[in-house]
Amino acid sequence: ALGREKPSARLVSAIALALAGLYMMSFSGSAYKAMLGDLIVLAGSFFWALQIIAVDRAASGDLYSLLFLESFFTALGASLVAPATRSLTATEVVAVLPPLVYLATVCTIGANALQLYGQRYVRSVVAALIYLLEPVFAAAFSCAALGEAVRADQAAGAALILASMTVSSLRAERTLS
Incomplete structure (x- = not known):
């Protein structure tokens, strides 16, 4: 995306709609105060953007090597952070192993593939x-599973994100000649 081609007006419009929707879902309502978690999410978003660009550049090459590298560094990061959280007994390790294997294979390796x-x-x-559909689905699932309420401005933000998807997928009409 960077440096390859100039984005169309339609795509710029879709990005503007998505950003407005994300803002409405995240920062509207009451007074906003930045917290450590917000900074972590912002940093994570930055690295996801870099990952999308890297995948775009490497998509025509060897995807297995890229998948291996992504999975390796994810596992390495988790291995470095996990001991700092708390130590587990052998029984707890055995109990957590099946869900951990599922998360690693399906949710990490499978999703990345x-x-x-x-x-x-x-x-x-x-x-x-x-x-950007992630916060829309997160809000929907939190409503369904936890009974959380979505304010009108958040629902409008979700609608803008969905509209951005529609705008980005529209194709120019062709006339018959």
Whole structure:
């Protein structure tokens, strides 16, 4: 995406809609005060953006090597952070192993493999817009599973993000000649 081609007016409009929607879902309502978690999420978003760009540049090459590197560094990071949280007994390790294997294979390796495959066919800017659906689904699932309420401004923000997906997927009409 960076340096490859000039984005169309349609795509710029979709990005503007998505950012407005994300703002409405995140920062509207009461007074906002930045917290450590917000800074961590901001840093994570920055690194996701870098990852999307890297995948876009490497999508035509060897995806298995990229998948291995992504998985290796994810495991390395988790291995470095996990001991700092608390020590587990052998019984607790055995109990947590099946869900951990599931999370590692399906949610990390599987999701990354699907992204690598899919991003061969989708521009990185569109892939980034697709990732913006995460807060929309998080809000929907928190309503369904936890009974949390969504304010009207948050619902409007979710609608703007969905509209951005629609705008980004529209194709110019062709006339018959």
